[in-house]
Amino acid sequence: MKEDELRAEIVKFGALLYGRGLAHGSAGNLSVRQEDGTILVTPTNSSLGFLSPGQISKVSAEGIHLVGDPPSKEAFFHLAVYQERPEASAIVHLHSTHAVALSCLCHEDTSDVLPPLTAYQIMRIGRLPLLPYFRPGDRKLADAVRQIAGGHKAMLLANHGPIVSGKSLQDAVHAYEELEETAKLVFLIGDRPVSRLTCEAIADLNEAFPN
Ligand code: 13P
DSSP: OOHHHHHHHHHHHHHHHHHTTSSOTTOOEEEEEOTTSOEEEOBTTOOGGGOOGGGSEEEOTTOOEEESSOBOTTHHHHHHHHHHOTTOOEEEEOOOHHHHHHHTSOOSOTTOOSOOOOHHHHHHTOOOOEEOOOOTTOHHHHHHHHHHHTTOSEEEETTTEEEEEESSHHHHHHHHHHHHHHHHHHHHHTTSOOOOOOHHHHHHHHHHSOO
16 A cells, blocks of 8 residues: 555544544554554554544654654554564554453463453454553563564553554554453453463464454
8 A cells, every 4th residue: 555545544543443432532553564664653641533644644664754743652663573573563552441341450371461362452452461560652562572572463561551563554554453341341250250262273264264
């Protein structure tokens, strides 16, 4: 896609996520990677529901601001994900309610904080590791993201929210929505006994639908 089409995609999906209540206030940021390696990212303090194509920031692969409004303070973790995941062309980071609630719980095993509940969770998200808390925009957050991004399409930042990457913005949005819905299921189910997908079922899904 050309740059003006990608800018239009960011505006469209920002409005869609805002309209669905997955983004609120000025929380969250979206980005796409262009073929020349530059990144289009939502501006800092912007509302995803009210973006315009021209204001979207463009940064170099090294994070230098090229054009548009000042970029998201989280542009550095977006860059870290792109550097570690050559297949990724888009990233969605939001503060949606159920995913953030999950990020505020104490988890014994931080290597995967979602129980394997449904096929689409396995197909779209895979394992969901929890990273420690860092202040938004802290470069140490980008360093922590870099360390595990290579092996995970999605990560959860403690007391903050998820980072989800995809082959396209639509792919990343679909995966993000699946994550939010799965987190919602976790709270709906609560303490009731759960029928988890078996290791065999998960292996079968991973073989049939490789990420
Ligand atoms: P920006 O407004 O800088 O994108 O930050 C919003 C956010 O979601 C912080 O995590």
